[in-house]
Amino acid sequence: MDKRIEKIEAKEILDSRGKPTLEVSVYAGGMTGTFSVPSGRSKGSHEMVSIDVQKAIASVAHLNDTLKGFSLDDQESLDSKLIALDGTKDKSKLGGNALLGVSVAYAKVGAKLSGKEIFEYLQEIAGIESFNKIPRLYINLVNGGEHSRSPLVFQEYHVVPETENIREALEQASRIQSKLQELVEKEFGVIILGDEGGFVLNTSSVEKPLELLAQAIKNSDLEGKIKLSLDVAASSFFKNGKYVIGNKEYEKEELINLYKNLVSKYGIFSIEDPLQEEDFEGFAEFRKETKISAVGDDLTVTNPERVNNAIEKKSIDAVIIKPNQIGTLTETLEAMRVARENGVDCIVSHRSGETEDTFIADLAWAFGCLGLKAGAPNQEVRKVKYERLCQIQEHK
Numbered sequence: 030m031d032k033r034i035e036k037i038e039a040k041e042i043l044d045s046r047g048k049p050t051l052e053v054s055v056y057a058g059g060m061t062g063t064f065s066v067p068s069g070r071s072k073g074s075h076e077m078v079s080i081d082v083q084k085a086i087a088s089v090a091h092l093n094d095t096l097k098g099f100s101l102d103d104q105e106s107l108d109s110k111l112i113a114l115d116g117t118k119d120k121s122k123l124g125g126n127a128l129l130g131v132s133v134a135y136a137k138v139g140a141k142l143s144g145k146e147i148f149e150y151l152q153e154i155a156g157i158e159s160f161n162k163i164p165r166l167y168i169n170l171v172n173g174g175e176h177s178r179s180p181l182v183f184q185e186y187h188v189v190p191e192t193e194n195i196r197e198a199l200e201q202a203s204r205i206q207s208k209l210q211e212l213v214e215k216e217f218g219v220i221i222l223g224d225e226g227g228f229v230l231n232t233s234s235v236e237k238p239l240e241l242l243a244q245a246i247k248n249s250d251l252e253g254k255i256k257l258s259l260d261v262a263a264s265s266f267f268k269n270g271k272y273v274i275g276n277k278e279y280e281k282e283e284l285i286n287l288y289k290n291l292v293s294k295y296g297i298f299s300i301e302d303p304l305q306e307e308d309f310e311g312f313a314e315f316r317k318e319t320k321i322s323a324v325g326d327d328l329t330v331t332n333p334e335r336v337n338n339a340i341e342k343k344s345i346d347a348v349i350i351k352p353n354q355i356g357t358l359t360e361t362l363e364a365m366r367v368a369r370e371n372g373v374d375c376i377v378s379h380r381s382g383e384t385e386d387t388f389i390a391d392l393a394w395a396f397g398c399l400g401l402k403a404g405a406p407n408q409e410v411r412k413v414k415y416e417r418l419c420q421i422q423e424h425k
């Protein structure tokens with residue numbers, strides 16, 4: 030493909046929280062690739078730095094001057110160049126948001142020019158072995174922690190339909206969501222939605238949402254077909270060396286015991302960030318004690334070195350993949366490759382501040398990932414991602 034970058038442009042758009050974010054377009058060979066960058070709220074402290082949107086737009090204008098004429102079929106060279114032009118470890122000079130926008134928009138226009146679907150193009154450029162799984166949907170129906178203004182400290186309660194049929198999974202989750210809504214209305218008298226479209230419950234009981242979810246699954250006639258998982262985002266309630274839940278403080282061992290009880294009572298199969306983001310050893314203890322999956326997110330931040338460290342310390346069974354934690358597509362794919370080569374599953378994830386972009390669905394499909402985590406399907410920015418997975422499955 031002897032095509033070259035003709036122009037790179039960026040503009041400001043609003044994300045699902047109504048906050049400004051960046052949309053980047055790369056033009057080449059009469060085609061355009063566009064990517065809009067999401068943003069997190071409960072961020073890991075080792076994530077790349079997103080800068081102010083107007084400054085990021087200026088960074089993209091600078092990149093346009095430098096990268097015009099750059100060849101189109103070399104993602105690795107483009108990303109190395111972006112990293113070198115920024116020159117900082119956390120991408121704070123040009124902005125991780127600006128770099129990621131350019132990096133993914135470049136891949137998207139590359140896919141278009143080669144006449145391939147994005148997931149096919151990713152398979153071609155990455156050389157990552159596929160686990161040949163159909164991604165399961167991790168659908169967040171109860172929002173706590175930093176995604177809500179409730180006293181509930183656990184951040185996300187997911188239903189994970191077991192079926193390999195993605196449309197059926199989506200329908201099951203929607204059914205559970207409407208049954209759950211009836212229960213929430215009855216118990217709390219009001220429906221409030223959090224950042225990711227799940228219900229916000231005015232309770233500090235971490236068990237209450239599990240009780241309601243179990244009941245909603247039963248009321249939907251889906252018992253035995255749905256698994257439950259959590260993203261507790263433990264760093265967000267780790268204060269002065271203790272985990273603070275309601276008016277109680279927990280030592281690490283006590284928290285692991287709490288998880289053990291919840292696991293045996295509700296059959297939870299997986300917990301993301303069960304302990305704070307520096308406790309690689311604690312994650313390993315958690316795995317030994319609970320015998321369920323530990324998922325790294327704030328722990329690993331899609332950073333190949335941290336993923337590797339988590340693997341060496343036996344901290345994780347699966348890893349969350351979020352391109353905007355690390356800032357370029359090549360580094361994202363590298364984190365996935367490191368996980369893959371060590372038998373660790375990947376769950377591709379959105380951010381709590383999202384856009385209409387569906388790139389992450391292609392990323393989850395491309396390498397047969399364990400899951401796609403994209404919030405509750407009642408929000409359009411979340412639904413389009415699940416719909417894109419359906420579309421790929423139905424038309425492949």
Ligand code: PGA
Binds near residue numbers: 262
């Ligand atoms: P964030 O949360 O996008 O606000 O960081 C998502 C998560 O923790 O998985």
Ligand code: ZN
Binds near residue numbers: 260301302326327349
């Ligand atoms: Zn998380």
